Amino acid sequence: xxxxxxxxxxxxxxxxxxxxxxxxxxxxxxxxxxxxxxxxxxxxxxxxxxxxxxxxxxxxxxxxxxxxxxxxxxxxxxxxxxxxxxxxxxxxxxxxxxxxxxxxxxxxxxxxxxxxxxxxxxxxxxxxxxxxxxxxxxxxxxxxxxxxxxxxxxxxxxxxxxx
Numbered sequence: 001x002x003x004x005x006x007x008x009x010x011x012x013x014x015x016x017x018x019x020x021x022x023x024x025x026x027x028x029x030x031x032x033x034x035x036x037x038x039x040x041x042x043x044x045x046x047x048x049x050x051x052x053x054x055x056x057x058x059x060x061x062x063x064x065x066x067x068x069x070x071x072x073x074x075x076x077x078x079x080x081x082x083x084x085x086x087x088x089x090x091x092x093x094x095x096x097x098x099x100x101x102x103x104x105x106x107x108x109x110x111x112x113x114x115x116x117x118x119x120x121x122x123x124x125x126x127x128x129x130x131x132x133x134x135x136x137x138x139x140x141x142x143x144x145x146x147x148x149x150x151x152x153x154x155x156x157x158x159x160x161x162x163x
Contacts (some may be wrong), residue, residue, distance in 0.1 A: 002147075003080070003084055003145070003148045003149075003152075004143045005086070006055050006145075006147075006148060007087075007091070007142075007145040007148070009139040009140070010137075010140045010141050010143075011138065011140065011141040012014045012138035012139045013135075014133070014136055014140045014141075015133060017135050018130075018132075018133030018136065018137070019127055019133070021083040021133075022129055022133075025037075032074040034121035034122045034124070034125050035117075035118065035121055037125050038121065039105055039122060040126065041050075041125065041128055041132070041140075042106045042107070042128075043133075043163060045102060045103075045106050045128065045132050046103065046106050048132060048135075049099045049100075049102045049106065049132075050099075050103065050136065052095055052096075052098075052099040052135050052136070053096055053099040053100060053103065055095075055139060056095040056096035056099065056139065056142070057096060058140075058145070059088065059092040059142060060087075060089060060092050060093065060096070061118075062091070063085055063088055063089050064143060066085060066153070067082075067085055070082070070085075070153070073157065075144055077153075077156060078126050079152065080152070081149070081152050084109075084145065084148060084149040084152060085149060087145055088142060088146055090151055091138060091139075091141050091142040092142050094138050094140045095135055095142055096108070096136040098131065098134055098135040098138055099135045101131065102128065102131040105127075105131065106122075106128070118140040134137045
């Protein structure tokens with residue numbers, strides 16, 4: 001259970017940094033300002049979302065490889081090792097789904113909607129910013145969990161007490 005503390009703290013730290021960044025940006029006062037912020041966010045968000053989607057899909061494939069490797073090794077791995085791999089897979093899947101949702105939202109032609117109320121743009125900006133922070137926090141927690149899982153595997157297969 002202690003293996004889940006570091007990924008949780010990593011997730012919360014990234015969320016706190018994202019909240020601080022949102023606070024530093026300040027309030028969105030008008031629809032025109034929100035549209036400009038959305039355009040700036042979408043440029044960076046498309047790259048961030050595609051990078052996280054790629055990383056998450058790669059992690060899922062590598063977890064399949066790790067499971068196969070664990071099954072073929074002579075060492076007996078405890079149930080915790082398999083739970084760690086399961087948690088990595090869950091986090092990577094959540095990261096992948098969140099990045100796909102954010103990527104889908106960023107393809108909306110934001111400036112083309114003329115009949116929408118001004119608050120719609122502000123709300124869309126808040127939701128997309130939160131989505132970017134959430135997918136970044138999820139992939140950061142995934143990386144922390146991967147480290148802990150690999151450390152557990154290395155402790156089992158490394159001779160001596162060097163790990």
